[in-house]
Amino acid sequence: MRKEVVDGLFPAIAGTLLLILTSIIWAIPIGVASGIYLAEYCNLKWKPVFNFLLDLLAGIPSILVGLFGFAVSVFLHKHLSEHIYPCFLISTLALACLVLPYIIRTTEQSLVDLPFFVKTTGLALGASRLQNILLILIPYNLSRIISGIILAIGRCAEDTAVIMLTGVVAMAGIPNSLLSQYEALPFYIFYISSDYNSQEELMKGFGACIILLSICVFLFTLSHLLKRKAAIRFAIHTLILPERKVMFRQNPNIETRNKFEYQMTK
C-alpha cells in the first residue's frame, strides 16, 4: 500500500501543500503587521525608504530570491553547522520573502483606502489607536486583506525558481522534518518535461499540470470573489454621504471611484 502511494503524485502534492502552509505561516504575521505599520504608524520621513525597498523586493526576479536562500544555506553550512543543506525550511523562508510584498501591499492599501469616517469614528468614541486598528479597521476590510493573502498563496504554489535552488528534488517522498528535502508539483512538472522515459511518466506530468492548474485557478477565483465582495461592500457603505452619491451617478465604475476616494483621503 505504502509503496503504491510513494510511486504516484501524492508526495509532490503533499510537498506543495506543506510548502504553501508553512511559508504562509511565516509570511502572514510579518506581512500584515508591516502593512499596518506602513498605513497607520509610519511617518513621512521613512515611508519613501520602506516603499522603495518593498518595490524592489516585489520586482526582484524569483530566481534571485532562490539564490538568496541558497546563499544563506551555504553560509550556514560553512559557519554554523555541517548538517545544514538546502532544505524544506530554507525553501519556506525564501518563499515567504517572495510573497511578503503582496501581503504588505494589500494590507496597507486596504487600510489607506478606507473612507475617512470609518477611520475616525472609533477614535471619536474613545478607542485607542490599537483598538481602532484591530477591532474596526481590519474587520471592516478583512475580505480584501484575505484576498491578498490568497493571491500570495497562489504565488507560493506556482513558483518553481525559488524551490529549485533551495532543496526540492525529484524523488524524496513526504518531508518528515523541516531539514529534509522534499518534492513539489511545479518542480515535478519541470523535471518530467526535461527528462521523461515513457508515455506513462509523461501522462503523470500532464496530471501534475492539471492538479497545479486547478489549485491555482481555485485560489485565483476565490481571491477575485473576495475582492469583488469587498468592493461592493465599500461602494454601498460610502454611498451614505450625499456628495458621494452624486459622484457615483457620474461615474459608476467602482474601481475608478476607489482611486478617486484614495486621492481625496490623501
Added chain:
Amino acid sequence: MKPFIEKFAEKGFLFSAILSASITISILSFMLFFSLPLFKGGEVAEFFTFGWNPYEGRFGILPMMAGTGIIAFLALFIATPFGIGCSALISVFPKQSFGIFLRKAVEFMTGIPTVIHGFVAIFLLVPFIREIFEKGTGICVLSASIMLAFLILPTIVLFLSDAFNAVPKSYLDAADSLGATPVQKLIYVIIPSTWKGIISGLVLAAGRAVGDTLISLMIAGNALQIPRGLDDAARTLTAHIALIIASDYESPEFKSIFICGLILFFFTTLIVLFLRLLGHFKILRDR
C-alpha cells in the same frame, strides 16, 4: 502615558516592517558577500568576456547577457502590438460584454503558473516551430520569445487598460463632439495623452521578461553561445543561475552566478527607479 500593550504593538509593527524591508538589503549584501573575492582579486573583467568554458578556465557571461537581452526584446516586440490592441478593445471601444469578458480572461491569465506555460509550449509550440524552420529541435530563441510574450501580455494589457481608463473624460467628449471615430480617438487622443503610462507598462513587462526563469530554461535551449538567428538556442542569465549547481563553493563557476545575480538586481533597481521617474509608486498595485 500609553498602556504597555499599545507601545508593545507599535514596536512589533515597526519591527516587522524593518524586517521585511531589510530582506531586500540582505539579498543585495549576500550577493556582494559571495562575489566580493572576485572584485578583490581583480578578476571581474574576465567575467565580461564572450567565452564560457570551465575546463579552460574561461567564465565569460556576456553570451548569457546577450541571450537575456535578445529574448526579452523579442518577447516585448511580439507582445506590444497585441497588448495595445487588447487594452484598446477593453477600454476604448464602446463597452460591450466582450471587452469585459476579455479583461476577465486576461486577469485569469495572470493566475496560470509559469511552469505550465513552459510544459504546454514544449508539446504544442516547439513541434510547430520545428516544422517551420525544418531543421534543429524547435527549442530556440523564437519559441522562448513567443511563450514569454504570452507571459508578459497580461501585465501589459492590465496596465495599459488602466492607463487608457484614466484619460480625462473631457478629452474623450471633445473628440467625440468633433466627430472622431473610436480609432481616431485612440490614435490622436488616447495614445498621445498616455504615452507615459504605455512606456511604464512596457518597462514593467520588460522587467518580468528578464526575470523569468522557467520559460527560457525549458524552451530556449541553454546553449552557451550568442544566438545568430531566430532558430538558434540561447541561455539567459536566470537560466544560467538555475543550471549551475556547483558542489565546490570556491569555484569560479559558482561565484559567477552571483555576478549574474548582481546584474539582475541592478537591472531591477533601474526599472524601479525609472518607473518612479515616470510617477508610478507602489508598483505592485499596478500589476
